[in-house]
Amino acid sequence: MNDELKGEVTRGARALVVYPQMRGRGDLDTEARLEEAKGLALAIGLVVAEAMAIPIREPRAGTLFGEGQIQNIGVACELNEAELIIVDGSLSAIQQRNLEEKLKRKVIDRTGLILEIFGERAATAEGRLQVELAHLDYQAGRLVRSWTHLERQRGGFGFLGGPGETQIEADRRMIRDRMGKIRRELEQVRRTRGLHRDRREKAPWPIVALVGYTNAGKSTLFNYLTGAQVMAQDLLFATLDPTMRAIRLPGVEKAILSDTVGFISDLPTQLVAAFRATLEEVTAADLILHVRDIANPDTEAQKRQVLDVLADLGVLGSGENEDGAGEAEPAIPMIEVWNKWDLLGPEQAEELREVIAHRVGETIVPISALTGMGCDALLETVGLSLTEDAKLYSFVIPAADGQRLAFLHARGDVVSEEDAGENEQGPLLRVQVRLADRELGRFSAL
The missing domain is CATH 3.40.50.11060 (GTPase HflX, N-terminal domain)
Structure with a gap:
């Protein structure tokens, strides 16, 4: 048995x-x-x-x-x-x-x-490493299930285990060694990912991250907005590995849309740690779209679970009342996307429109990622959010400085671009552009 x-x-x-x-x-x-x-x-x-x-x-x-x-x-x-x-x-x-x-x-x-x-869904090398690490962490405490005779001995010399080492001790040592190797490999992945993030911050494109409870419709929305073919099924955890695609927004020439793993209640602690590198993509975002299945009766509880994970990642700042009531303010701007609106009845839809009207200080966009309803309005809202604090600046830039010119065109709203004479470096351009404060800081660092 x-x-x-x-x-x-x-x-x-x-x-x-x-x-x-x-x-x-x-x-x-x-x-x-x-x-x-x-x-x-x-x-x-x-x-x-x-x-x-x-x-x-x-x-x-x-x-x-x-x-x-x-x-x-x-x-x-x-x-x-x-x-x-x-x-x-x-x-x-x-x-x-x-x-x-x-x-x-x-x-x-x-x-x-x-x-x-x-284990079945992880597609990338990083995803497979993270899953294996989580599996090993889970199994390390359960070897007693495989070895009921704890007195079982295996003799050996050198690296094969000392005389009298029990089988379970040998297995645990092998698991520890393998976990150490995976952690070193994942650390290298994190460093590489960090370098990529640093490059993206200097690169001209803002990052918009999709987050939400599993099966909220993130991948369906991602596919609709980008024309990609990311796996989007009515299954929990259809997406495990982060996927990024470029999109065009009103007022923003190009942005990067990132689809992330879905959150869930009581996510195993092994996976919270193992997938932290994947979720770190969210911390580098300029804007977060919190996709909610608004037709789900438990949508509010699901929202709390997502916000708890985001708080653990440091994405949410402080903002709770002294008695613990209220929600933390996002450290990164956030838009709530109320998806699956097409599944609502007329009365429920009307009630939720009233809720949206009274949610002062929050940005909420009702959509159906399946039918496309509201997606154009969402893109407008995202574009406005990325440029809402923009001010008009005038810069004189060498015409040969392609990196800085590309940054202004992608991250800002270029009003005019005209000849500004020459200097020892060559022709100059005067660029009038509307830039948000955060983008001005990044431009200054180039």
Whole structure:
């Protein structure tokens, strides 16, 4: 039985989803959490036979659930012919092993399930490294599941392990060594990414980052605005690796649009750390578009999850009230994009328009990325946001200075460009241009 349970999660397997409903949890409501868990299972090709919530008053150290609850789970598995149990929460290695022994079925928790999805979807070399690091971090504490006889010894010499080293110690050492190697490789990736960011800051194009809860429609919007063919499906975590494309905006000759990984409640801590380099793209953005699935009943809870992650990244500044109420002000300008407007009924749409009208100090644009409704208005709003604090400046620049001229044309609104005579370097141009304060600083650094 143990060998069977250690196999990989197979596509098409029938799964029972169990949500341990803890008291005092402040995340999505139960129905929304079950729907999300089912979505995660579907994203890895599993068949959800049944989904159920089980209230937990006092978590059991060895099994999480009580004996009666475990029996109910077993009966549900038999009735639904489920060969896999997904616990939509965190399980310790001991809890996972004990549940598998009692239920005679493979058990995976939320972290394991998300890691499976990320492992399948990562497309770039960096993404695969990040996923492997997260997998190793997750597995390092679970080797007890593979080696139940901890007294098992393996002798050896030199680098093969000293005499009497247990198998589990050797495995842990190998995992630590591999994790160290991956971290060094990822550090190199981060340095390279940082160099690219430095170049982009000096380059003429502003960066607009799409962020949002998973399946909010970021990739669909990205494809609509750029004409790209990024994977956009009704699946959780359809996008894992950051993708960038150039777009044209009103008043801005060229901007870079960046699609990022979707956020989710209770993202495994291993993945928060492993994907920090990917999410760091957001911290380099000139503007953030927070794409929300406004038709989702839990859209407000999803928004809180996204803002929590952005706060962890330092994208949000301070701005909460003393009692903790209110939301932090964004350190980077942010526009809320209320997507999937086409799924709303007339009354709900009218109510939300009233909400938008009364949200003073916030920029909210209703759109449908699927139909294109509101996307032109969004581009107008983005262009205005990038140029709203622009002032008129006049610069005399050598005609041969292509870098600075390109910067002004791309980052500013060039009003006029005329001959300004010559100097020892050659012909000069007088350029009148509207520039935002942040762009003026970047231009001065060129």
